[in-house]
Amino acid sequence: MQDRKFLLFIMDGVGDRPIPELNNKTPLEAAKTPTMDKLAELGITGHMHTIGRGITPGSDTAHLALFGYNPYEVYTGRGPFEAAGTDLPVKPGDIAFRTNMATIKDGVVIDRRAGRISQGTREIEEALQNITIEDVETIFKVGIDHRAALVLRGPGLTSDVTGNDPKIENKKPKHIIGTSSEAEKTARILNQYIKQASEIMEPLEINQKRINNDKLPANYLLVRGAGKSPHLESFSTKYGLTAECVAGGGLYKGVASICGMKINDNHYGTGGIPTDISSKVKAAIESLERVQFVFLHVKGTDNMGHDNKPIQKMEFIDEIDIAIEPFFDLLPETLICITGDHSTPCVMRDHSSDPLPILIVGEGVRPDHVNEFGERSTMRGGLGHIIGQDIIPTMLGLAGRVHKFGA
Amino acid sequence: MQDRKFLLFIMDGVGDRPIPELNNKTPLEAAKTPTMDKLAELGITGHMHTIGRGITPGSDTAHLALFGYNPYEVYTGRGPFEAAGTDLPVKPGDIAFRTNMATIKDGVVIDRRAGRISQGTREIEEALQNITIEDVETIFKVGIDHRAALVLRGPGLTSDVTGNDPKIENKKPKHIIGTSSEAEKTARILNQYIKQASEIMEPLEINQKRINNDKLPANYLLVRGAGKSPHLESFSTKYGLTAECVAGGGLYKGVASICGMKINDNHYGTGGIPTDISSKVKAAIESLERVQFVFLHVKGTDNMGHDNKPIQKMEFIDEIDIAIEPFFDLLPETLICITGDHSTPCVMRDHSSDPLPILIVGEGVRPDHVNEFGERSTMRGGLGHIIGQDIIPTMLGLAGRVHKFGA
Numbered sequence: 001m002q003d004r005k006f007l008l009f010i011m012d013g014v015g016d017r018p019i020p021e022l023n024n025k026t027p028l029e030a031a032k033t034p035t036m037d038k039l040a041e042l043g044i045t046g047h048m049h050t051i052g053r054g055i056t057p058g059s060d061t062a063h064l065a066l067f068g069y070n071p072y073e074v075y076t077g078r079g080p081f082e083a084a085g086t087d088l089p090v091k092p093g094d095i096a097f098r099t100n101m102a103t104i105k106d107g108v109v110i111d112r113r114a115g116r117i118s119q120g121t122r123e124i125e126e127a128l129q130n131i132t133i134e135d136v137e138t139i140f141k142v143g144i145d146h147r148a149a150l151v152l153r154g155p156g157l158t159s160d161v162t163g164n165d166p167k168i169e170n171k172k173p174k175h176i177i178g179t180s181s182e183a184e185k186t187a188r189i190l191n192q193y194i195k196q197a198s199e200i201m202e203p204l205e206i207n208q209k210r211i212n213n214d215k216l217p218a219n220y221l222l223v224r225g226a227g228k229s230p231h232l233e234s235f236s237t238k239y240g241l242t243a244e245c246v247a248g249g250g251l252y253k254g255v256a257s258i259c260g261m262k263i264n265d266n267h268y269g270t271g272g273i274p275t276d277i278s279s280k281v282k283a284a285i286e287s288l289e290r291v292q293f294v295f296l297h298v299k300g301t302d303n304m305g306h307d308n309k310p311i312q313k314m315e316f317i318d319e320i321d322i323a324i325e326p327f328f329d330l331l332p333e334t335l336i337c338i339t340g341d342h343s344t345p346c347v348m349r350d351h352s353s354d355p356l357p358i359l360i361v362g363e364g365v366r367p368d369h370v371n372e373f374g375e376r377s378t379m380r381g382g383l384g385h386i387i388g389q390d391i392i393p394t395m396l397g398l399a400g401r402v403h404k405f406g407a
Numbered sequence: 408m409q410d411r412k413f414l415l416f417i418m419d420g421v422g423d424r425p426i427p428e429l430n431n432k433t434p435l436e437a438a439k440t441p442t443m444d445k446l447a448e449l450g451i452t453g454h455m456h457t458i459g460r461g462i463t464p465g466s467d468t469a470h471l472a473l474f475g476y477n478p479y480e481v482y483t484g485r486g487p488f489e490a491a492g493t494d495l496p497v498k499p500g501d502i503a504f505r506t507n508m509a510t511i512k513d514g515v516v517i518d519r520r521a522g523r524i525s526q527g528t529r530e531i532e533e534a535l536q537n538i539t540i541e542d543v544e545t546i547f548k549v550g551i552d553h554r555a556a557l558v559l560r561g562p563g564l565t566s567d568v569t570g571n572d573p574k575i576e577n578k579k580p581k582h583i584i585g586t587s588s589e590a591e592k593t594a595r596i597l598n599q600y601i602k603q604a605s606e607i608m609e610p611l612e613i614n615q616k617r618i619n620n621d622k623l624p625a626n627y628l629l630v631r632g633a634g635k636s637p638h639l640e641s642f643s644t645k646y647g648l649t650a651e652c653v654a655g656g657g658l659y660k661g662v663a664s665i666c667g668m669k670i671n672d673n674h675y676g677t678g679g680i681p682t683d684i685s686s687k688v689k690a691a692i693e694s695l696e697r698v699q700f701v702f703l704h705v706k707g708t709d710n711m712g713h714d715n716k717p718i719q720k721m722e723f724i725d726e727i728d729i730a731i732e733p734f735f736d737l738l739p740e741t742l743i744c745i746t747g748d749h750s751t752p753c754v755m756r757d758h759s760s761d762p763l764p765i766l767i768v769g770e771g772v773r774p775d776h777v778n779e780f781g782e783r784s785t786m787r788g789g790l791g792h793i794i795g796q797d798i799i800p801t802m803l804g805l806a807g808r809v810h811k812f813g814a
Contacts, residue, residue, distance in 0.1 A: 366433075367425070368787075392461075393462070394461045397461045397761065405465060
């Protein structure tokens with residue numbers, strides 16, 4: 001029984017509310033989901049409050065809770081997770097910033113996105129490597145278009161610093177200041193780094209070419225969203241399980257990565273729509289051959305909620321249901337949990353605190369009487385109302401992997 | 408309403424999982440339980456997580472939780488409960504040890520159980536009374552066969568000491584040492600006590616007889632499992648209820664005793680199988696005439712789970728159901744709760760974190776729609792998912808014995 005495997009499948013923002021144009025069903029209830037319905041029939045179901053009742057989770061805090069961490073204890077801001085999601089190797093204690101490459105002229109920010117620069121940014125990334133200021137190491141990594149991540153690593157740093165982004169164009173960048181008594185060093189180093197980086201960026205070949213082509217050069221960095229990378233007990237230490245993550249969106253990979261999961265990018269998922277769900281399912285099954293725990297994430301359901309597109313949300317769930325048919329081949333040895341990270345009701349166009357349907361299926365589960373996977377059917381499921389942090393302990397308990405407390 | 412009585416009936420390890428040879432029913436679901444089913448119909452049911460979701464309880468921590476104590480706050484190890492279960496009057500702050508009577512020869516332990524001595528050990532118990540070392544009182548009490556309990560009582564003692572049991576025969580006993588800076592005194596006293604006890608035991612008449620009959624003498628004590636008796640608020644102070652315990656197993660009597668319950672041993676229960684459940688039920692009913700709260704414990708269901716004997720587990724539940732028919736005579740004045748301390752699924756051969764069915768019946772209860780007492784039927788019960796610590800407060804609330812919080 002100790003060799004059981006675990007699959008946590010998250011449909012981002014899947015939970016919703018009754019929608020008149022879907023005959024007052026939710027997108028999940030209205031979708032054609034023979035696979036999920038059968039898994040609900042074989043398994044035990046319930047309602048899941050990711051962080052707690054009446055709490056609307058962010059994407060980062062939601063996934064921390066799903067992985068069994070208390071977000072109130074460990075969450076320090078989105079920056080470190082975003083940085084980790086760009087493959088930047090964030091370590092506990094690092095200070096991470098979301099960063100824009102921008103255009104400065106005569107001390108004034110004339111474009112916060114350097115003319116939405118999209119090509120050739122690797123040259124900038126390479127030019128900004130190995131900059132050390134005092135005893136602080138800096139790591140800079142470009143993302144998509146003008147976006148990048150910056151990490152400061154060294155003793156005595158804090159995230160209590162302002163950013164330098166003026167937020168509107170044709171203004172001077174702000175001087176970065178510390179907001180606590182220990183933050184003077186971090187602010188000093190950051191101001192100096194930005195000055196030094198600008199001097200390095202200005203003469204780069206890419207910028208000379210851009211100027212020659214009447215494009216704005218990327219000669220300045222705007223930083224914001226300072227966050228200290230949290231000191232998390234690693235997932236493998238916490239549970240004694242090796243783990244991999246299959247996701248498209250950077251944030252989800254970032255949370256998984258900071259928890260110590262390896263990232264399996266061997267798929268064609270995009271972190272949006274359109275995407276290739278089947279290739280992700282295939283990757284997750286490959287991961288399960290290597291490791292004990294796999295986190296599989298699909299994002300599109302959330303996007304359709306934010307955009308108030310209930311029919312497209314329903315159709316995307318139809319697609320998911322077909323793509324996850326191979327889950328049946330994993331049963332009963334693998335314990336599979338299907339749920340979401342939060343509800344994103346179309347009518348809200350945003351996350352909500354509505355609980356989500358959840359199912360757990362696999363050997364050892366006591367099946368309840370629910371044979372349909374939807375918001376209303378699972379209200380009477382055998383798991384009752386469960387919080388996100390209890391999901392993995394519940395699955396481990398089913399597999400006999402929980403230590404006895406007492407004797 | 409203030410004269411209402413309370414009966415908590417625990418079937419140890421009763422919870423289980425679907426078992427193929429029982430037609431995918433659990434032993435409780437497959438058993439013939441007209442009494443429990445009727446009580447479920449008259450009462451309110453649900454699922455009970457003894458300590459919390461995804462936590463596998465030990466027997467000691469489980470019963471602390473069922474009695475309303477937070478085991479994370481009060482649990483200090485099994486030793487004191489075992490000692491208290493042998494009628495040894497353990498007090499808060501006492502250091503208790505599980506003890507073997509052994510045979511030593513030329514400084515070497517040649518039998519860790521003194522030839523499994525079974526008769527005449529009272530002579531040893533009597534000979535070892537009233538030994539005081541420095542300012543520390545010692546209390547020694549024999550149990551079944553070679554087993555005994557030792558308690559040290561006095562100022563400045565700690566449980567941070569090793570034992571002297573070499574674990575294998577034909578080795579010297581280990582020298583006891585302290586594992587913290589405050590433990591030097593406890594180790595010194597314990598080493599001296601063991602030396603002194605051996606000198607007293609050696610010449611006893613029982614040992615001379617054993618030697619004459621080619622049996623090994625019980626001339627040495629091996630101690631292990633040091634535990635400091637916890638400072639618990641007594642059950643009667645906590646709830647304002649007089650309380651008695653009817654149980655066979657020493658550990659259960661020990662936990663009840665340390666909580667301040669009186670032990671009613673006026674029955675033929677054995678703490679195992681075979682046992683006389685009816686005589687325990689009779690004793691519990693007699694206890695209810697004397698006191699307000701009675702804890703009734705039956706052990707065999709757990710044994711059959713540990714031994715992976717689902718049919719015997721089912722048949723034992725059949726017997727329990729017949730034996731508890733007199734519960735009907737207690738209704739409605741007595742509030743009766745039936746549940747277990749943890750699941751012991753046959754397939755696991757050990758405790759698990761699976762929740763247990765629970766029912767509460769008696770005057771004031773709002774009956775739900777469940778009319779069968781089993782793992783699946785109670786999933787939809789009116790109590791929902793309840794933790795062990797909330798059981799007694801729920802029963803007290805039904806009886807109007809809970810103080811108003813606020814005005």
